[in-house]
Amino acid sequence: MAPPRWRDLKDGYAERIRTGELLPGERLPEIRDLAAAEGVSKETAHKVYRELQADGLVTMSRGHGTVVRPQTPMKRLGIDRYDKAKWRDGDEVAFIADRVASGHAYQRSDQTQTVSLGSAPRVATEAYGLPADTELYQRARLVRDGGQPTHTLTSYYLPEIVKGTALVDPTPGPAGRGGGFRILYDLGYEIDHMEEDLWSRPATQEEAKTLEIPRNYWVVELHRTTYTADGTVVEFAIGVHVATFFRWTYRFPVPDSAAANERSEDA
Amino acid sequence: MAPPRWRDLKDGYAERIRTGELLPGERLPEIRDLAAAEGVSKETAHKVYRELQADGLVTMSRGHGTVVRPQTPMKRLGIDRYDKAKWRDGDEVAFIADRVASGHAYQRSDQTQTVSLGSAPRVATEAYGLPADTELYQRARLVRDGGQPTHTLTSYYLPEIVKGTALVDPTPGPAGRGGGFRILYDLGYEIDHMEEDLWSRPATQEEAKTLEIPRNYWVVELHRTTYTADGTVVEFAIGVHVATFFRWTYRFPVPDSAAANERSEDA
DNA sequence: TAGTGGTCTAGACCACTTC
């Protein structure tokens, strides 16, 4: 019936963090001190902190100690971030608009990027309807917000479309004025609709390292396929987002396949 | 440089599970045996299993042992699950259609439901644009698939709309022929569009118990607001989904606020 | 070098499940 001791201690700290009694950046007692103060073993004290970390409330690191995690407000991602007005008519880049909305100034170092031509994941070639061994241009970015990595985003492009363009210029930062969609637009590919496919899973060890999150932390993987009006795929992208930093919003009409029958019968 | 011993052992088992060498339902050695066989302490062996569990690869329980988790294929949730043709013209209920698509027969016991009238979460009253203390009808379901709980879904309704209807009849199972949307339709509220808002977070202790998942497992919380054509909210629902069981797909046109200016200026 | 978390042990004892 009685909860284990580590849970009591964990719940106590969790409460104090949630109520704001312990503020972000504040250090918790070091493990040995906690053990001594509460009359438990060092392992038990350690477990208390590990559980807090698993819930995303603290970060632990050798040398630094155990610190209350900055409560990064979740960034809301609505489809407005793709608004054509932003990248077609102006200089804005979708993710910079996000940044401005979140109150952080953009810095060029907030995004690093690597570009290469080579084999791609099967989902990418499948999105283009091509054989698995087709080589694609691959543009991988790591995006940070306030120093903390928030997500990686890797775009896959058809070589015949983007070869020699600014899209595959390996300079860090957004791909020129207006970003990737603007470049595609200028190349004659006006994007028309998108499909996003997303789910949550534990981070791989490698992702945990890249995103600077603890092992066993979760991410949201998002696959985005971008089409022109005639259904041609012009970009396929895979995003890996630190789960607790983002929140997605979609607004859509309730489908009615009965009403859409005539159209689908045309095809 | 060398990875810790527990990680070696964990990776070994993770590999054998992923490749199918260890099949779902198969039991791993009990902790004491693993410890003896690998020459590690019982605590270390335990940690190996705990990490596998945190990654969703095994389930542990006293008496039963540590068992490879059935790899429930992720259920894809597209907006087609709301297709009007399904609930308006026929007998289908959205979630039953999902079930059929996933190859599982529907059983009435797969859904339990409780109905009550009372205070609601602030997000619910906010969705309706009402004061925080407004009482709403609340219909909570726990949905299972193959015995395993997959998600909870709690709908909030305005009392003046649903009072006395089948929607708030506390009989287990879907709310009559065609489900909730059909009942609203018959009441003269034809649903027109929806907004879904979703993000991933660790399960609370209570949710972990309800959904029969280990502590520290993650869920996806989804808020769904359903509108009629004139923008009236007729349902607000909160879903809590076991993170690894679901995958959401949205397809949408790329917005163009410049083109939409005339319309927004009318308002 | 001192500080702090991370790994590991050998063993005791507890709690839930099945027989």
Next chain:
DNA sequence: AAGTGGTCTAGACCACTAA
């Protein structure tokens, strides 16, 4: 009662960070 996971200890030693 036997089986299996869960909690906890006291202490050793390792590994990364900062001054």
